[in-house]
Amino acid sequence: MTKGTTSFGKRHTKTHSLCKRCGNRAFHNQKKTCASCGYPAAKIRSYNWGMKAKRRKTTGTGRMRYLKTVNNRFKNGFREGVRKAATKSD
Numbered sequence: 001m002t003k004g005t006t007s008f009g010k011r012h013t014k015t016h017s018l019c020k021r022c023g024n025r026a027f028h029n030q031k032k033t034c035a036s037c038g039y040p041a042a043k044i045r046s047y048n049w050g051m052k053a054k055r056r057k058t059t060g061t062g063r064m065r066y067l068k069t070v071n072n073r074f075k076n077g078f079r080e081g082v083r084k085a086a087t088k089s090d
Contacts, residue, residue: 019027019034026036038045046054059067073079 015028015030016025016035017027017029018025019037019039021039022034022037024034024036027034027039033039033041034045036045044057046057048054055061
């Protein structure tokens with residue numbers, strides 16, 4: 001009975017597939033849970049012992065399509081529907 005090289009040759013099924021939430025190949029096919037983000041759990045998987053992993057996934061690592069405009073809008077008091085004051089072009 002060998003448990004080394006010859007046994008490894010018999011491995012040809014995939015345990016993990018693509019996760020529809022995070023896109024990583026970490027979705028366990030039998031458990032039906034993602035090892036990376038914890039899908040289908042409502043909250044994203046993250047632990048304090050993995051500070052580096054948190055840094056990779058936190059806010060600011062992506063495009064921040066909405067958040068990057070908030071600071072500018074806050075500066076102006078979140079004004080909406082107000083026209084810019086007309087400047088005299090003389």
